[in-house]
Amino acid sequence: MTRSSDEIRNWQAVQAEVLRRLHTRQWRPGELIPNEAELAREFGCARATVNRALRALAEAGLLDRRRKAGTRVALHPVRKATLDISIVRIEVEGRGQSYDYRLLSRDELPAPEPLRVRLKLGDGAPLLHLRALHLADGNGHMVEDRWINAAAVPAIRDADLSRISANEWLVMHASFSEGDIGFSAASASADEARLLGCDAGAALFVIDRTTWNRDLAITSARLAFAPGYRMQTVI
Amino acid sequence: MTRSSDEIRNWQAVQAEVLRRLHTRQWRPGELIPNEAELAREFGCARATVNRALRALAEAGLLDRRRKAGTRVALHPVRKATLDISIVRIEVEGRGQSYDYRLLSRDELPAPEPLRVRLKLGDGAPLLHLRALHLADGNGHMVEDRWINAAAVPAIRDADLSRISANEWLVMHASFSEGDIGFSAASASADEARLLGCDAGAALFVIDRTTWNRDLAITSARLAFAPGYRMQTVI
DNA sequence: CAGTGGTCTAGACCACAAG
DNA sequence: TTGTGGTCTAGACCACTGG
Numbered sequence: 001m002t003r004s005s006d007e008i009r010n011w012q013a014v015q016a017e018v019l020r021r022l023h024t025r026q027w028r029p030g031e032l033i034p035n036e037a038e039l040a041r042e043f044g045c046a047r048a049t050v051n052r053a054l055r056a057l058a059e060a061g062l063l064d065r066r067r068k069a070g071t072r073v074a075l076h077p078v079r080k081a082t083l084d085i086s087i088v089r090i091e092v093e094g095r096g097q098s099y100d101y102r103l104l105s106r107d108e109l110p111a112p113e114p115l116r117v118r119l120k121l122g123d124g125a126p127l128l129h130l131r132a133l134h135l136a137d138g139n140g141h142m143v144e145d146r147w148i149n150a151a152a153v154p155a156i157r158d159a160d161l162s163r164i165s166a167n168e169w170l171v172m173h174a175s176f177s178e179g180d181i182g183f184s185a186a187s188a189s190a191d192e193a194r195l196l197g198c199d200a201g202a203a204l205f206v207i208d209r210t211t212w213n214r215d216l217a218i219t220s221a222r223l224a225f226a227p228g229y230r231m232q233t234v235i
Numbered sequence: 236m237t238r239s240s241d242e243i244r245n246w247q248a249v250q251a252e253v254l255r256r257l258h259t260r261q262w263r264p265g266e267l268i269p270n271e272a273e274l275a276r277e278f279g280c281a282r283a284t285v286n287r288a289l290r291a292l293a294e295a296g297l298l299d300r301r302r303k304a305g306t307r308v309a310l311h312p313v314r315k316a317t318l319d320i321s322i323v324r325i326e327v328e329g330r331g332q333s334y335d336y337r338l339l340s341r342d343e344l345p346a347p348e349p350l351r352v353r354l355k356l357g358d359g360a361p362l363l364h365l366r367a368l369h370l371a372d373g374n375g376h377m378v379e380d381r382w383i384n385a386a387a388v389p390a391i392r393d394a395d396l397s398r399i400s401a402n403e404w405l406v407m408h409a410s411f412s413e414g415d416i417g418f419s420a421a422s423a424s425a426d427e428a429r430l431l432g433c434d435a436g437a438a439l440f441v442i443d444r445t446t447w448n449r450d451l452a453i454t455s456a457r458l459a460f461a462p463g464y465r466m467q468t469v470i
Numbered sequence: 471c472a473g474t475g476g477t478c479t480a481g482a483c484c485a486c487a488a489g
Numbered sequence: 490t491t492g493t494g495g496t497c498t499a500g501a502c503c504a505c506t507g508g
Binding site: 035036037047048051054055065066067068069070071 | 472473474475476477
């Protein structure tokens with residue numbers, strides 16, 4: 001079957017056609033597909049257009065591309081799920097719930113040993129330690145336990161962290177170049193249970209997050225969400 | 236300061252320079268940055284190169300771009316964390332552990348009501364129901380509870396699912412166009428506790444996943460991981 | 471060595487939305 | 490209306506890597 005009238009000229013259309021061939025198994029896992037020049041000829045578009053489409057599919061994990069070796073259908077499609085890590089307030093308000101925030105404690109302490117190692121801080125570096133409760137519709141939604149490297153963001157000492165959450169303040173006044181984030185489950189401590197209005201030992205969804213700005217640690221936080229919390233996305 | 240000799244000619248360099256200006260707050264949140272043509276002139280490269288760099292940063296959530304309105308530094312940098320959703324076996328072996336798999340049960344049942352609604356299936360559609368245990372270094376690592384729409388993948392009835400996991404079989408023999416995935420925490424049931432070698436009620440990390448191929452539901456699975464499991468990525 | 475993807479360029483036109 | 494990003498093109502050169 002020749003294609004003459006219905007040419008595929010934009011990269012979204014190219015991508016859709018390639019996806020069709022993948023889903024219908026016309027191109028099977030591990031198989032080598034035609035190179036960019038050939039596809040461009042078949043589709044009646046420029047090679048750059050094919051490149052754009054295939055590059056996006058490779059980034060999504062559906063294709064494996066290597067110079068000289070060509071493009072193959074991924075054998076184990078490691079699908080990339082992208083999670084939007086937004087500010088808690090925005091997330092809560094986005095669900096139509098009212099948001100509230102309470103600062104529970106604020107201290108300035110020398111960094112505990114394990115944290116000092118993880119943040120690669122010098123001896124006895126002073127850290128700001130915050131504990132806060134985030135509420136949704138008046139109920140405990142998330143408990144935040146955060147350490148901030150005061151040396152990296154001196155202005156935080158003058159910030160009014162009883163009205164605005166530390167995370168939100170940091171987003172507006174500092175910035176980071178890299179970070180790591182981990183997701184896990186943990187049992188609620190007695191303290192967390194009280195704050196979140198659940199039983200001690202209940203399963204909580206936990207996010208651990210540390211951010212850096214060019215080798216300078218900014219902050220490290222543990223966010224424990226009330227039971228029932230679910231982080232969702234599409235693939 | 237004029238740039239004459241040290242021009243920025245490739246998109247990675249452009250991106251790095253833009254990132255530098257963001258991190259040093261030379262361009263602040265909410266601020267309008269120069270348009271593509273101006274930046275191309277400043278950097279001494281083509282507009283397409285600037286476009287490639289800025290588009291990537293916008294996809295990462297650092298910039299907001301709108302036709303005619305121009306490009307602004309994102310006010311609330313909704314950072315996108317991309318998680319690699321790979322096959323359990325690959326993940327376990329990637330950590331240098333030995334992997335094993337046991338099929339616990341296999342039935343063919345009419346779909347329970349809530350699942351039938353979620354998968355948009357017809358009345359009394361028959362589903363394959365599987366329960367399996369995945370082991371890492373001989374210890375319970377994850378309990379899988381999966382429903383498969385046999386009508387969508389008839390060949391699954393003849394598959395030997397006692398040697399290869401259903402997920403792995405599906406990856407190789409079926410494929411999906413869309414899916415949703417959710418992460419949460421749950422307390423271990425007595426059964427799960429026995430399989431995973433933990434106490435009943437322990438906090439488990441849970442992944443729920445449903446996949447489709449053009450409006451045709453393929454499979455829905457619940458994966459409950461042993462305590463201590465952590466899903467990690469960088470931002 | 472040679473074939474493949476990766477990228478840059480200059481120019482062009484288009485789609486969208488702010489004013 | 491008009492300025493902005495979004496995209497396509499044809500051609501070119503480069504970088505990597507398989508054979």
